[in-house]
Amino acid sequence: MTSQQKPFYITTAISYPNGTPHIGHAYEVVATDVMARFKRLDGHDVFFMTGTDEHGQKMMQTAEKLEITPAQLAQRNSDAFQAMNDELGTSYDRFIRTTDADHHAAAQELWRRMEANDDIYLDKYAGWYSVRDEAFYTEEQTDVREDGIRYATETDTEVTWTEEESYFFRLSKYQDKLLAYYQDNPEFGAPRSRFNEVVRFVEGGLTDLSISRTTFDWGIPVPGNEKHVMYVWVDALTNYLTGVGFPDVESESFQKYWPADVHVIGKDISRFHAIYWPAFLMSAKLPLPKRVMIHGFLHNNGVKMSKSLGNTVSPDDFVNRYGLDQVRYFFLREVPFGADGSYNHETIVARINGDLANNFGNLAQRSLSMVAKNCGGVVPTPGELLEADQQILNAAGQLLELNRDAYSRQEFSKALEAVWHVLGDTNAYFAEQEPWKLKKTDPERMATVLYVTIEIVRKVALLLQPVLPQAMTAMLNSLAIGEGSARTFEYFDTALVPGTELPAPSPVFPRYEEEK
Numbered sequence: 334m335t336s337q338q339k340p341f342y343i344t345t346a347i348s349y350p351n352g353t354p355h356i357g358h359a360y361e362v363v364a365t366d367v368m369a370r371f372k373r374l375d376g377h378d379v380f381f382m383t384g385t386d387e388h389g390q391k392m393m394q395t396a397e398k399l400e401i402t403p404a405q406l407a408q409r410n411s412d413a414f415q416a417m418n419d420e421l422g423t424s425y426d427r428f429i430r431t432t433d434a435d436h437h438a439a440a441q442e443l444w445r446r447m448e449a450n451d452d453i454y455l456d457k458y459a460g461w462y463s464v465r466d467e468a469f470y471t472e473e474q475t476d477v478r479e480d481g482i483r484y485a486t487e488t489d490t491e492v493t494w495t496e497e498e499s500y501f502f503r504l505s506k507y508q509d510k511l512l513a514y515y516q517d518n519p520e521f522g523a524p525r526s527r528f529n530e531v532v533r534f535v536e537g538g539l540t541d542l543s544i545s546r547t548t549f550d551w552g553i554p555v556p557g558n559e560k561h562v563m564y565v566w567v568d569a570l571t572n573y574l575t576g577v578g579f580p581d582v583e584s585e586s587f588q589k590y591w592p593a594d595v596h597v598i599g600k601d602i603s604r605f606h607a608i609y610w611p612a613f614l615m616s617a618k619l620p621l622p623k624r625v626m627i628h629g630f631l632h633n634n635g636v637k638m639s640k641s642l643g644n645t646v647s648p649d650d651f652v653n654r655y656g657l658d659q660v661r662y663f664f665l666r667e668v669p670f671g672a673d674g675s676y677n678h679e680t681i682v683a684r685i686n687g688d689l690a691n692n693f694g695n696l697a698q699r700s701l702s703m704v705a706k707n708c709g710g711v712v713p714t715p716g717e718l719l720e721a722d723q724q725i726l727n728a729a730g731q732l733l734e735l736n737r738d739a740y741s742r743q744e745f746s747k748a749l750e751a752v753w754h755v756l757g758d759t760n761a762y763f764a765e766q767e768p769w770k771l772k773k774t775d776p777e778r779m780a781t782v783l784y785v786t787i788e789i790v791r792k793v794a795l796l797l798q799p800v801l802p803q804a805m806t807a808m809l810n811s812l813a814i815g816e817g818s819a820r821t822f823e824y825f826d827t828a829l830v831p832g833t834e835l836p837a838p839s840p841v842f843p844r845y846e847e848e849k
């Protein structure tokens with residue numbers, strides 16, 4: 334890292350370790366990892382954090398059912414989340430756990446700051462609580478169904494009547510301030526359609542928020558009143574500050590990375606991140622994150638995943654079946670980030686065999702094999718470039734800017750679409766130029782066509798490293814690109830050096846063959 338590098342701080346939500354990770358969790362962390370890798374390759378000093386949200390009533394209840402302590406449950410499943418990250422090859426800089434000691438200090442300091450700003454008062458809470466959502470609901474936000482049970486209307490989770498002494502946060506005080514902030518920062522929440530829902534919710538009026546509980550003790554104690562533990566969302570959201578050194582606001586890391594550039598989260602928790610979180614930070618007199626990127630849900634064949642339906646898929650099974658890079662690519666290419674999406678075996682196989690094996694893998698393998706066979710295994714020396722060569726090189730040359738633009742809004746599928754558009758045109762170019770025929774008739778022209786093609790493969794391989802880290806490492810190896818800076822985007826505009834010796838190429842994208 335050099336001091337000139339622009340910092341970039343990105344986070345995922347921290348997952349509840351009351352169960353093991355599912356595809357939705359993998360989806361979020363892979364997308365965040367891709368963003369982090371892209372920024373690193375583009376010269377930023379990146380801090381990428383993920384982790385687990387270990388307190389709260391849900392953890393308590395699950396632990397009771399399993400007859401273990403919440404700490405044991407947290408440890409067991411937090412390990413499973415860490416293992417998932419390792420399996421997915423994510424490049425996180427810290428895996429935070431809300432049971433970490435530094436996090437206690439941070440959450441308590443945030444509380445004290447909100448208290449010092451006269452935003453916390455003691456009262457009595459009486460209302461409906463969904464343990465599943467760890468959220469409070471008003472009577473109007475619930476309904477009693479045929480089974481005689483009361484549910485939160487929006488999330489279909491059971492609610493229970495809760496009545497206890499509680500501290501409250503003056504959320505109502507922040508309604509106008511939040512609306513003004515949204516107005517001045519239209520990119521704060523994305524995509525726009527999901528952000529609009531948040532804005533409408535705030536316009537509808539905010540009531541003060543209950544922020545402590547007394548009926549269980551699995552949480553961070555409220556400073557000055559140990560009978561209370563903090564509401565799990567106050568505790569959880571603070572993790573984003575803890576990770577970069579809060580409460581030491583003078584620390585190098587806090588100064589450098591706060592405010593966060595992007596919080597990547599799912600649509601079910603947009604209100605917590607785009608309403609509560611900025612209100613807490615305003616109250617604590619801390620800068621607000623620049624962007625909350627709200628992704629959609631991934632459903633198995635369009636059906637919501639749930640344990641009772643037995644259609645949850647573990648990330649582990651997914652990776653073992655299809656391959657790591659293949660899964661990463663599918664996640665980002667198939668569904669525009671922000672929208673809801675569906676996965677099933679056929680669409681995954683179509684992406685693997687169509688996009689990866691045919692369009693990209695074959696092009697790279699055919700051109701590199703011809704170089705190995707007909708050009709003495711070195712980067713060929715191109716002759717004069719014709720219009721067809723220039724055109725395709727220019728199109729590839731624009732991909733970095735197109736990708737930067739798409740990535741700046743986390744439009745991953747758009748970035749990939751642009752790359753595959755160029756790959757499609759390069760395939761057409763290769764077929765039209767027929768370098769295999771030129772071998773006898775015009776070897777110099779053959780060298781030019783092969784040079785142009787493998788130079789495009791290099792540019793594309795550089796750009797696809799965030800999504801396909803393993804395969805692109807192999808591909809850049811087969812182009813003899815040295816490890817290190819030659820693989821960063823700084824080198825995008827350079828070109829392959831004729832005469833460079835190339836290792837024997839080997840295919841990087843096997844086709845998915847159905848088991849007999």
Ligand code: ME8
Nearest residue numbers: 346347348349357386569570598599600629630631
């Ligand atoms: O919400 N598809 O934890 P969590 C895509 N602890 N994303 C999904 C998904 C699906 N099917 N299901 C869940 C929590 N997610 C809190 C967060 S942050 C300070 C505290 C996403 O384990 C979900 O939207 O229930 C969230 O962003 C993340 O997975 C963790 O969900």
